[in-house]
Amino acid sequence: MYAINKGINRPIEFKGLKAQYIGYLGGGLVALLVLFAILYIAGTPVWLCLLIIIGLGGGLFYQVFAMSHRYGEHGLMKKAAKRNLPVYIKFNTRRLFYEKR
Template sequence: MLEINKGIGKPVELKGLKGNYLYLAVGIVFCSLLLALILYGLRANTYLITVVVLTITLGGVWYCMRMSAKHGVWGLTKQEATHSQPKAIIFSSAKPFAQLRETKRPSHRKGTAPTGNRK
């Protein structure tokens, strides 16, 4: 008997493009088609439009396939996370560290139970 939910939990994959790289490649193709329409509307040379659009499309899809093969499904997400982290955290004063030591400790001693809410 075949399993009905065979692909649940697996990332989307098409011809080696996995996960977010597939969506990125589709976006590149869509944007290059829009670029072709805009350039054609501006009455540019048809052969030049064809060469430019094919170069952008094939180069973009090739780049997506290469990155998908190199980094896997979550590579794009990891790359975004890496770029959003600061390279260094610089403190100009010691005030944040001084506040760490100012934590209030319980006032009761060992063996005695705390006595309700004090105000």
């Protein structure tokens, strides 16, 4: 017998993170790794590099998990789309409404 996949059409979830937030966290961690390398090559003391990266990493985890719980799978995209809606629509003429097809 074959096992039936019960997770069809469900969003990807990992440790409480939903959908695109997994990518945001991964991208943020890569950026922190690059920042650590830049700071280390620039001659910053290692303890200061670690302190900065741990602080920023904690903030990154907190922010991404908060957005994941607040907006859910599609909420952040809906919020971004709502900003592009016009506040009002201005018509100079009513001819559009009076034309008969």
